[in-house]
Amino acid sequence: MLRALAAAIRANVPVLVWGQPGVGKTAYVETWGTRNGFLVETVVGSIREASDFLGLPIEVDGQVRYAPPSWAERLAKASKGLLFLDELTTAAPSVQRAMLRILQEREVGEMTLPSSVALVAAANPPAVAVDGWDLAAPVANRLMHLDWHFDADAWLDGVVTDFAYIDPPSLEAMLGVRSDVDAIRVKGAVTAFLKARPDLQLSLPSDPALAGKGWPSPRSWTNAMAVLAELDPRDEDGALLVLKGCVGEAAAVEYLAWLAANDLYDPEAVLADPKIVDWTARPDRIFALMASIVGLVRVRGDKGTWERGIRVLVACAEAGRPDLAYPGARSLLNAVPAGAKCPQAAVDAFADLMRRSGRWAS
Numbered sequence: 506m507l508r509a510l511a512a513a514i515r516a517n518v519p520v521l522v523w524g525q526p527g528v529g530k531t532a533y534v535e536t537w538g539t540r541n542g543f544l545v546e547t548v549v550g551s552i553r554e555a556s557d558f559l560g561l562p563i564e565v566d567g568q569v570r571y572a573p574p575s576w577a578e579r580l581a582k583a584s585k586g587l588l589f590l591d592e593l594t595t596a597a598p599s600v601q602r603a604m605l606r607i608l609q610e611r612e613v614g615e616m617t618l619p620s621s622v623a624l625v626a627a628a629n630p631p632a633v634a635v636d637g638w639d640l641a642a643p644v645a646n647r648l649m650h651l652d653w654h655f656d657a658d659a660w661l662d663g664v665v666t667d668f669a670y671i672d673p674p675s676l677e678a679m680l681g682v683r684s685d686v687d688a689i690r691v692k693g694a695v696t697a698f699l700k701a702r703p704d705l706q707l708s709l710p711s712d713p714a715l716a717g718k719g720w721p722s723p724r725s726w727t728n729a730m731a732v733l734a735e736l737d738p739r740d741e742d743g744a745l746l747v748l749k750g751c752v753g754e755a756a757a758v759e760y761l762a763w764l765a766a767n768d769l770y771d772p773e774a775v776l777a778d779p780k781i782v783d784w785t786a787r788p789d790r791i792f793a794l795m796a797s798i799v800g801l802v803r804v805r806g807d808k809g810t811w812e813r814g815i816r817v818l819v820a821c822a823e824a825g826r827p828d829l830a831y832p833g834a835r836s837l838l839n840a841v842p843a844g845a846k847c848p849q850a851a852v853d854a855f856a857d858l859m860r861r862s863g864r865w866a867s
Contacts, residue, residue: 506654509746510625511679512735513649514587518728519608519624520750521593524653529660530627534589537673543623544583546576550596555603560614573614580622588618590626594638601644608647609724627653640717642709649728649750650719680735686773688734689800693772695730697793698763705756721752763789772797776813784824791829795821799833808845811837815851822854831855 513520524530531547538545548557560571573581580586590604611618626648631639699706708721719725729751736743741761748757767790775782775794784791795818802814815837821830834855841847 506651506746508679508736508740508743509649509651509732509750511676512732512743512747513651513750514623514625515676515680515683515735516728516731517620517623518732518751519626519648520651521626521628521648522651522653523628523630524655526629528653528655530653531589531591533673534587534625534627538587538589538625540673541585541675543585543587544580545587545589546580547589547591548576549591550600550604551592553596553600555599558600558603558607558613560616571614573616577613577616577618581616581619584621586618586622588622588624590624593626593628594631594640595629596638598638598641601638601641605643605647608644639713642713642716642720645717646720646722646725648719649732649747651746651750681737683735685804686801687738688730689772689797689804690738690769691730691733692800693793693795693797694764694769695726695733695760696796697789698760699726700792701763701789702759705752705759708753708756710753715753719750719753721756725751767793770794770797772801775817776801776810779817779820782817782820784821784826788826788829791821791826795829795833799836802837803840806840806842808842811840811842811845812848816848819848819850819854823850827854 510520510522522530522534535545535547557574560573562569563572564570576588580588588607593601596604606612607618608624611622611624628640705721706723706726710716710720729748732747732751733744736747745757745761748760752760767787769790770782770793772794775798782791782794798814798817802810815834818830818834818837821827822834834851838855
């Protein structure tokens with residue numbers, strides 16, 4: 506659970522920690538943030554007005570501006586900041602509406618919080634919160650949801666010394682070093698799954714309680730991909746929590762079952778030797794490979810990788826799967842690095858596409 510929380514913070518995806526009152530959610534987030542060098546600003550929605558998030562109207566040079574509150578200005582000036590929205594389910598609906606711009610566009614008044622500011626929230630279930638409110642679906646869908654698990658042993662060890670010797674681990678210690686290749690693999694796999702299961706691209710629950718947690722939408726799948734990219738690829742427990750928190754349990758279980766059943770290709774290995782691919786494999790498996798190859802080429806952007814990438818797409822087309830190669834070819838043909846040479850095989854395989862793009866006239 507803590508790895509999933511750390512991954513959301515590093516991915517800059519807003520995360521909401523759910524738990525019963527008095528189990529240490531607030532204390533952990535504030536202590537962890539402070540000891541890892543974050544300026545932590547705690548804002549409790551129940552004692553705030555909507556104007557505290559929308560900005561207070563002031564006159565500047567004859568024009569009305571919306572001034573951000575002081576906590577937002579302090580966060581913007583810090584080298585690392587953490588905005589902690591505590592007791593979220595005690596915030597009235599009007600205040601929740603005002604928070605929408607913060608959670609998605611990171612805007613407070615007329616200020617945009619920089620990417621150096623992480624967004625974390627905590628909440629009790631509405632049934633036990635003081636004057637609790639269910640989260641509206643648009644608010645919930647902007648967040649990754651995690652259930653807090655109380656570690657009784659850690660609490661008993663720490664309370665003896667007033668937690669003086671607690672040393673929370675850093676993001677790097679919990680997650681390791683991020684790899685662009687791993688991020689590309691995640692995007693390729695998720696987009697292939699959603700192409701095979703379009704019914705799970707958007708599925709808003711009719712039950713308001715379920716709509717107040719994670720559920721599938723293009724936004725929540727995008728958040729899931731960003732957070733998964735921060736986890737170690739072998740961290741299956743963390744991945745399950747991330748997916749459940751973003752897109753809900755049903756979609757999470759289906760995606761992980763699909764991933765286990767499809768032994769996806771390593772795009773690095775395929776770039777080195779396209780002959781290792783069985784081009785008769787299921788379309789979703791080949792689609793995942795094509796998406797990963799294109800992503801890797803676009804991220805690196807060098808001539809050698811581009812030329813190897815276009816050869817993989819040619820191999821796919823020549824093996825009788827041009828429908829799966831064309832989207833990637835269109836992307837690469839619109840981003841040719843300086844000095845790159847298009848092989849004749851690509852001209853032959855994608856002649857119609859090239860003519861339409863005006864890249865190579867015939």
